[in-house]
Amino acid sequence: MELLREKIEKEGQVLSDTVLKVDSFLNHQIDPMLMKEIGEEFANRFSDQVITKVLTIESSGIAPATFLGLTIGAPVVFARKRKSLTLTDNLYTSSVHSFTKNETNEISVSKKFLSADDNVVIIDDFLANGEALKGLMDIVNQAGATVVGAGIVIEKGFQLGGQLMRDQGLRIESLANIKSLANGKVEFFD
Amino acid sequence: MELLREKIEKEGQVLSDTVLKVDSFLNHQIDPMLMKEIGEEFANRFSDQVITKVLTIESSGIAPATFLGLTIGAPVVFARKRKSLTLTDNLYTSSVHSFTKNETNEISVSKKFLSADDNVVIIDDFLANGEALKGLMDIVNQAGATVVGAGIVIEKGFQLGGQLMRDQGLRIESLANIKSLANGKVEFFD
Numbered sequence: 001m002e003l004l005r006e007k008i009e010k011e012g013q014v015l016s017d018t019v020l021k022v023d024s025f026l027n028h029q030i031d032p033m034l035m036k037e038i039g040e041e042f043a044n045r046f047s048d049q050v051i052t053k054v055l056t057i058e059s060s061g062i063a064p065a066t067f068l069g070l071t072i073g074a075p076v077v078f079a080r081k082r083k084s085l086t087l088t089d090n091l092y093t094s095s096v097h098s099f100t101k102n103e104t105n106e107i108s109v110s111k112k113f114l115s116a117d118d119n120v121v122i123i124d125d126f127l128a129n130g131e132a133l134k135g136l137m138d139i140v141n142q143a144g145a146t147v148v149g150a151g152i153v154i155e156k157g158f159q160l161g162g163q164l165m166r167d168q169g170l171r172i173e174s175l176a177n178i179k180s181l182a183n184g185k186v187e188f189f190d
Numbered sequence: 191m192e193l194l195r196e197k198i199e200k201e202g203q204v205l206s207d208t209v210l211k212v213d214s215f216l217n218h219q220i221d222p223m224l225m226k227e228i229g230e231e232f233a234n235r236f237s238d239q240v241i242t243k244v245l246t247i248e249s250s251g252i253a254p255a256t257f258l259g260l261t262i263g264a265p266v267v268f269a270r271k272r273k274s275l276t277l278t279d280n281l282y283t284s285s286v287h288s289f290t291k292n293e294t295n296e297i298s299v300s301k302k303f304l305s306a307d308d309n310v311v312i313i314d315d316f317l318a319n320g321e322a323l324k325g326l327m328d329i330v331n332q333a334g335a336t337v338v339g340a341g342i343v344i345e346k347g348f349q350l351g352g353q354l355m356r357d358q359g360l361r362i363e364s365l366a367n368i369k370s371l372a373n374g375k376v377e378f379f380d
Binding site: 023024028029030031032033035036058059062063065066067069070073074075076077078080083109110112113 | 213214215218219220221222223225226248249252253255256257259260263264265266267268270273299300302303
């Protein structure tokens, strides 16, 4: 997605060979017009599928997921993150380890909002090691629902998560796929 | 806002005299079309003001704030919540106590995204005791920016936060203002 790549090149901060900061438009400050374009692009990529629910995880996935939901007329559910969950009745839960933050969170979704009838697209802001995506897929599987695919705003293609999950048969649509962050420079695939 | 009141009456769950659960369209599952209408209604209510930035707090404020930002062409910033902050360089921070969850969180906004030139509308999903709103106003004040007003999706008008802050001169636009949750029934003002 050309518009997104340009934004990353212009505003993204390469903090190391593995860390890209995009807090001026995605992770802290949000560019609503770009989020709308991203939501519509996801809708376009998955236009061959019937989607009944969009699943994401708080907080940075919410804006792009909501615009996808608006475009296709489907509700959005965001999984909640907690250090530990005490009450897990009526919740699907899974564990997600963040390598960047070096912490493990429990994520949860109320059983009310995912059922075996659902065709789900999972949306997330980043895909690197695939930990969040695995946790979200675990929750969809617990519900007996079907994962149609995953829509990722920025994939760090030089890390292994995306490859691993594609090898397992998951359809992943990444709007920007980064080949390298070496020498402080963002390089994209193709 | 009639559409919102109808949604609350239809899907809101009154858990006690003070707790209303609206997780089917606002706090966990999101109704994107309703969020769009809410964002446009906020834009309409503040159409007499020049707004340069929309400020909210993760996670449930993000969807309505983003649609306000889209409608008026302003960026959205969401304050981050943490149990405790270790690194506070380059951050405006404040403390917010949640009575429902009985926990205190540090909230923070990067100094990059709020400046003395900004005219800010604060958006939040609920207003009850006003703790989150006070924390967000504290952050805007630290930046030397101007608070144009606050847009609240659901105000619990039977609690004191809204009254208190209006008395201090804050303009608050609530799209649904609840008079009572007694006897398991939602009653609105006017």
